[in-house]
Amino acid sequence: MQSRLQNVRIAGLGHYLPERIVTNAELERTVETSDQWIQDRTGIKERRIARNDETASSLGLAAAKMAVEDADIDPATIDLVLVGTTTPDGLFPSTASLIQDKIGATHAGGWDCAAACAGFLSAFATGMQFIQTGASKRVLVVGTEVLSRIINWQDRGTCVLFGDGAGAVLLEAAEYGGPLGLVMRSDGSKKYHLWAEGIGAARDEDGNGPTLEQCMIQMDGPAMFKSAVHAMTDAVREALVQSELTVDDIDLFVPHQANLRIMQGTAKALGMPLEKVIATVHKYGNNSSATIPIALSEAYREGRLEEGMKVAMCTIGGGLAWGAMILEYSRVGVRPAVASKEAAGVPAGGAG
């Protein structure tokens, strides 16, 4: 362990979306809804749904492979695999262990972070801290979901919102980059804003556990909506104070993609121009733990995520669990001033 905190670079990014697109028009045929309602209230036009043979680990593996290839590293050098997921292949082994094996991270530890839609940010923050303390040099962080498996397709209040997908980030110790501010919060008293029972739930007097329907996503939409805007706005503000930055310093805003109106409401409350907001919700819906890494990976590939940018991320989901991170994004891991001097032929640590 080192006494001084390490910096962290994002050495690789990847994402994977199942091929099958389910449009709003298709949902109009199964529940009493309309394309107009879904678009007006959520901004969602379509979502991706996994094949029967796909799982959180297979989607996550595809995203992780892309991130590892992007970073151009040997998977055996990864120290830790962390996975944010609400829809693991099983209760155990962890989805992280399954991905660790399939990707060939033969020397890595691994576990899942179960924090619903805050799963990726929780895993990302944990991975960052493992590198910052010097405990790990390379960490693979994955957000992956097959929410289609826990959707009640008869419930129009939820089935139009969610989709499947995965994103992955390869973190590495560096001289520059990493989190400047981090806020993670939880409030279990709001359990019934958004919940799904599980096999461990209490039994009734006859010994019966929860029904399959009770194990599907259940949500108080309007309560969740209000909590989402307030909590994410406050979390970003607090993370900005920690970072000694203002909203004007933020180059890119990557909020959890639950509903375009929540994203816009949060941006408005923060005074964040909409041009800085990354949105994928219209094409993928809400992918829970996977929304932020998918958005980051797409922004990177579209050239919107640039070296040295200050990126604000925030999320909220069942728990409630929420949080925000202000990230100094670096792929090369060298302070920009040093990098530009090197490019100009001035040795690092030289003049100035």
Ligand code: UT7
């Ligand atoms: O990732 C975790 C975080 N998730 C969220 O933050 C989701 C937060 N909540 C939301 O995004 C919104 O609350 C929803 C999109 C779920 C709902 O939008 P809303 O504007 O809050 O609508 P509402 O629940 O107040 O419902 C308005 C009306 C109701 O009808 P009545 O009672 O006014 O007759 C609903 O029954 O819209 C009805 N409705 C629908 N109509 C057509 C609800 N769902 C649908 C639907 N299609 N799919």
